[in-house]
Amino acid sequence: MNSAGQFDYIIIGGGSAGCVLANRLSERPDRKVLLLEAGGNDDYIWVKIPVGYLYCIGNPRTDWGFRTEAEKGLNGRSIAYPRGKILGGCSSINGMIYMRGQASDYDRWRQLGNTGWGWDDVLPYFLKSEDHYMAENDSLHGRGGELRVDKQRLRWDVLDSFRDACEQAGIPKVDDFNRGNNEGCSYFQVNQKNGFRWNMARGFLKPVRSRPNLEVVTRAQATRLIIRDKRATGVEFSRDGQAFVAECRNEVLLSAGAVNSPQLMMLSGLGPPDVLSEFGIECILANDAIGKNLQDHLQLRTIFRISNAKTLNQRASNLFGKISIAMEYALMRSGPMSMAPSQLGAFVKSEQSLETPDLEYHVQPLSLDKFGDPLHDFPAITASVCNLRPHSRGQVSLRSADWRDAPVIAPNYLSTEADRHTAVRAIRITRNILQQPAMAKYRPDEYLPGSNCQSHDDLIEAAGNIGTTIFHPVGTLKMGDDDAAVVDNRLKVNGVEGLRVVDASVMPMITSGNTNAPTVMIAEKASDMIIQDDKS
Structure with a gap:
């Protein structure tokens, strides 16, 4: 030794x-x-x-x-x-x-x-670390710390419309998820600096x-x-x-x-x-x-085909598109190469009786069958939703x-009736958002789990098929x-x-x-x- x-x-x-x-x-x-x-x-x-x-x-x-x-x-x-x-x-x-x-x-x-x-x-320890882009006139954010927090450097029309649809579904627009109660819909803040x-x-x-x-x-x-x-x-x-x-x-x-x-x-x-x-x-x-x-956050990856809008599926589908993406990043540090995996977020209550939201959405202008697979050859968005406070416990x-x-990793996902109920509610709430007028021009068509899944038992099985970790x-x-x-x-x-x-x-x-x-x-x-x- x-x-x-x-x-x-x-x-x-x-x-x-x-x-x-x-x-x-x-x-x-x-x-x-x-x-x-x-x-x-x-x-x-x-x-x-x-x-x-x-x-x-x-x-x-x-x-x-x-x-x-x-x-x-x-x-x-x-x-x-x-x-x-x-x-x-x-x-x-x-x-x-x-x-x-x-x-x-x-x-x-x-x-x-x-x-x-x-x-x-x-809260003082969050503030101590932060070097936050909003900090200059905001006592709830820190400045000069080691942890840079920035706003994202790109936008997508279809995500703006999804945010409008959330508002129409009763989910308010907010500017900052980090003030103590994150209810609402906004673009995520990210740990980036200059792209x-x-x-x-x-x-x-x-x-x-x-x-x-x-x-x-x-x-x-x-x-x-x-x-x-x-x-x-x-x-x-x-x-x-x-x-x-x-x-x-x-x-x-x-x-x-x-x-x-x-x-x-x-x-x-x-x-x-x-x-x-x-x-x-x-x-x-x-x-x-x-x-x-x-404990972990299980995300349910719902996917919707859309029309009348470009998503990353098309933009990255050919050599010219990939070159343009690379050039945009090289010249301006923006575009798809600068984006976090999820750009738009929303925090929602699965039941109105709850004091604070128990669902989180990660919305993306892209789709694929599973991580590591190629993007689909059709325009689509992914609206992943996870139960923030699961009752299931693993080891x-x-x-x-x-x-x-x-090691042996056994998260024991969806092992309680409460978590299964929340999963069903999450999928139904997602469908409701996509049915709002703001999304009508895109004619969303449910690809996963599929509109044929309607009953409580069908949706539980669907959650088991499309659920995956969101790495928490x-x-x-x-x-x-x-x-x-x-x-x-x-x-x-x-x-x-x-x-x-x-x-x-x-x-x-x-x-x-x-x-x-x-x-x-x-x-x-x-x-x-x-x-x-x-x-x-």
Whole structure:
């Protein structure tokens, strides 16, 4: 075992949270920080260009390439489960959408026993990170932070009409989804700057990477946490076929994400005793909650053929169109190459009795059978809709005791009657929007799930056929003060000293929107807590 040295802080995972931690904790020159990332640097050209997500997701250079188990709720299908394997993590391959969620999400966290995590508590940390294009005259947005938030650099007539149709269906037009209640329809704000993706490695890590007290090691996969006498004292990792050990004087910070963080804990002897014994792993800390409580947003991809409008399906269908798209981006940093996967969003209540919206739309001027397939040869739009607050709970577990083996991922989608009911309502609400006068000129014709699906049971089956992840797994190392909690409200692992979890896995309940910005917030707040505890 080769020695990698001794550090005050060891951060495992160079994703969104890890980049924030590396920046904040290395501000003190007397604290030595190690950041380990299993993937490579974020210098791949398709990371920088927004449309490059098409070439990053499913690419072993940038994506772990996970898949779920066969899901009963998806009619026996196993689906791809992208997770970033590169500096910046998922912020290097995701849809770039900046979304805080709803104030009530965080107030609910606080009500569950997590003191200090209400909306008023976390808002300052959102503001701290932001460099927001609206900030100059807006006290609810920050300026000068490391996280650039911009408006999109293109528009489509058919999306403008969809927004008008939402208004006709009772969904108001709004300018900003990030004010505490995101109800309404608007264009998404994005993590971009001057038409380039602004990932967390670029925002938080690149400006400080030359600090002498910060060491960043890429292509270094953590294989085991070192725990002695119920205290984390370091980590073993593999790099270039060699085994290394790094020792820690203060805290080991687990920021590998909602899939990899619980996997590493179980490989290290922390977790459900029956799982550990099955694979011959010595149980250091028995906790059945590790890997449980997996929550994700399942998107239902409804597709409508349209007429009398151009969509990306036609514009990218021939060589001339592709050249014009490339030229528009090269000259103006705009057009389809600058666009996030979804441009227009809407937040809607599936039932009017709800206090806040529980559905989110991601609307796109394009269509395809599944991610990675070619665009359809007919004009169409996709209106994906997801249940923001699912009742279904899944889990992440071990496939073997070998760290090289991908974990078992079982989201358990649509496993509750409430989630199935919401799925049916979501499809019907989508149909209602497309039937509004603003969309009449496009003569929308339902391609998926198909107008023949009308009954409650038909729509449940259809949801299982068209449902797929929108890449928001959280909750597998839940924060709380109950028996199902893994970490406390300071993100310290219950039962192990010197070990914290700082990533989306600590969310007790999933936020009502895209999850990257909340993950950055968690890391900002965690950094302050770590520094405070270091001074005590």
